[in-house]
Amino acid sequence: MSVILECNGLTKKFGSTTAVSAVDLKIERGKIVGLLGPNGSGKTTIIKLANELLNPTGGNILINGKKPGIETKKIVSYLPEKSYLNDWMRVEQIIELFSDFYSDFKPEKAYNMLKSLNINANDRLKTMSKGTKEKVQLILVMSREAELYLLDEPIGGVDPAARDYILQTILSNYNENATVVISTHLISDIENILDYVVFINQGKIVLTSSVDDIRDEKGKSVDVLFREVFKC
């Protein structure tokens, strides 16, 4: 299996605070990976480094063997933690925008998903609830045929029924060439669909394991293990 995302001694400091500390990580193609950690553990920083929104202080991060840049952005579909879409735009306008921007964007996929979630493509973003906006964003991201999906907290603000639909969407889009990295702390909702999990705390990786290995060895779910490892 070839590696799609690789970190070698990846470090990011903000002034005197170290957000990510000497992280070594390899993620293969065709996997669904959970990047799990408490608030402020460095999940978002790693994902931002992968998207060239931040530059590493030390070490490197490689996507398909390349440093983040124009070439990697063609194959990475990124769901940021905060919306960057213009509020005044209608969903159909944003779909048009995405079609122009990304050659792998499939508008028909987006319209299908909008329909399933009863979202009107004619509506402007600013008229939508927080959860609906999040759904629209995720639909846009999943409508690309990318090689790497980086989803930063994709299910945080949506209701449980829509959460199930989103997980189904991730599963139905699954292909052997594409990897999905999901950062979240809502573990019990997603652990059944993960290949493996990466536990991160204070900028360091504390555990990488397959979900079934954790259940096999410890006789408990990833969710329960997480609560134990990160007990306050």
Add this chain to the structure above:
Amino acid sequence: MPWELKPDRPIYTQLIEQIELMIFSGVYSLGSKLPSVRDMAQEAAVNPNTMQRALAKLEEDGLIITHRTSGRTITEDANMIEEAKTKMAERQILDFLEKMQLMGFKQKEILAIINDIAKGMKE
């Protein structure tokens, strides 16, 4: 049949048991075709690689046969299914006996309780 996955055990072993149950109960009959890995994974809401692993184990056990071009089918060997069924029954009974022993029951008492309850059950 809905898929029910418990949090304290590996997902793939639970998938194996549930697919076995579906075979035993006739949801999938002898020689019938199984849906694709992707469809089954989606239905169970699990990772396709996990479903793949479960199906590989069932194939190893001989309950499922993979055809090079046309997907997977259930074995047509009724004996094999009987054997797997007996094995599953043995596992269930062992589990049960262990729990009863933990509660402090002796073998005779356990059998007596089973007899009593079985009498009350409809055929």
